[in-house]
Amino acid sequence: MASKTDICNLALSAIGSKRVTAVPGEHERGRLCDLYYDVVRREVLHAHPWGRANKRATIAKDAIDPTSGYDHRYLLPADHIRIIAINKRTTRNWEIEDNYIVTHDDSPIDVKYTHDLQDTTKFSPTLVQAISTRLALYLGERLADTSASKKEELRVTYEQLLRDAKRFDGRERSSHRLADTSWLTARGS
Numbered sequence: 001m002a003s004k005t006d007i008c009n010l011a012l013s014a015i016g017s018k019r020v021t022a023v024p025g026e027h028e029r030g031r032l033c034d035l036y037y038d039v040v041r042r043e044v045l046h047a048h049p050w051g052r053a054n055k056r057a058t059i060a061k062d063a064i065d066p067t068s069g070y071d072h073r074y075l076l077p078a079d080h081i082r083i084i085a086i087n088k089r090t091t092r093n094w095e096i097e098d099n100y101i102v103t104h105d106d107s108p109i110d111v112k113y114t115h116d117l118q119d120t121t122k123f124s125p126t127l128v129q130a131i132s133t134r135l136a137l138y139l140g141e142r143l144a145d146t147s148a149s150k151k152e153e154l155r156v157t158y159e160q161l162l163r164d165a166k167r168f169d170g171r172e173r174s175s176h177r178l179a180d181t182s183w184l185t186a187r188g189s
Contacts, residue, residue, distance in 0.1 A: 001121040002128045008033035010132035014154060015140040029143060036138045037131075044130050045081045045114050048162050051169040052124055053117040054084065061107035062100065070095070070102035074109055082114040126168055130161040 002010075008030070009019045017029060024034035045053055059074040066073040076083075076099050086094050086103065087110050094103035103109065117123070123131070137154050140146030 003120055004037060007128055007132045011135035011139055014136035015144045015146055017143050032139055032142055036135060040135045040138060041131055042081055044134050048165050049084045049114050050127055052122050053114045055113060055115045057111050058108045059111055066102045068097055068102055071104045073100040073102045075100055079115040080113045081116050085112040126161055126165045133158045133161060
């Protein structure tokens with residue numbers, strides 16, 4: 001399992017910089033890793049609904065109704081990064097406004113979301129690589145004279161890691177079978 005320091009060292013290695021023994025540590029490299037690590041981690045968590053970072057919550061409506069044309073508002077979970085689905089629907093019959101979910105759905109609502117996963121022992125190998133690659137892009141601007149071609153290589157690698165994550169996360173979920181409906185039953189006869 002990778003630690004925060006391990007992830008930072010992967011990023012530093014990707015831009016040809018020396019490793020650090022600790023983050024933040026006593027070197028500029030370690031201090032910059034510490035400065036950007038959480039920003040990058042949250043950015044990467046927001047970019048994809050990582051299976052290991054997903055949580056579910058049931059939320060009661062807020063006492064104050066929204067003024068935006070929706071019927072109800074619900075306070076977002078404090079640790080949320082990205083909403084994936086509400087009431088098992090991924091369609092957008094809701095919006096996020098001012099730290100609230102606003103919707104026409106009655107209380108309570110069931111929310112599936114990506115949370116602010118900080119425990120590196122729960123990161124998948126692909127998440128570790130995605131964070132370190134994205135961090136390398138940030139650090140390359142500040143620590144090294146990173147060439148345009150190296151930046152492009154890191155960007156392409158990061159995008160490929162996100163595509164890989166979709167494929168890998170799909171393998172860690174059961175497939176959902178459609179229930180027999182009258183249309184399906186009629187069609188089969």
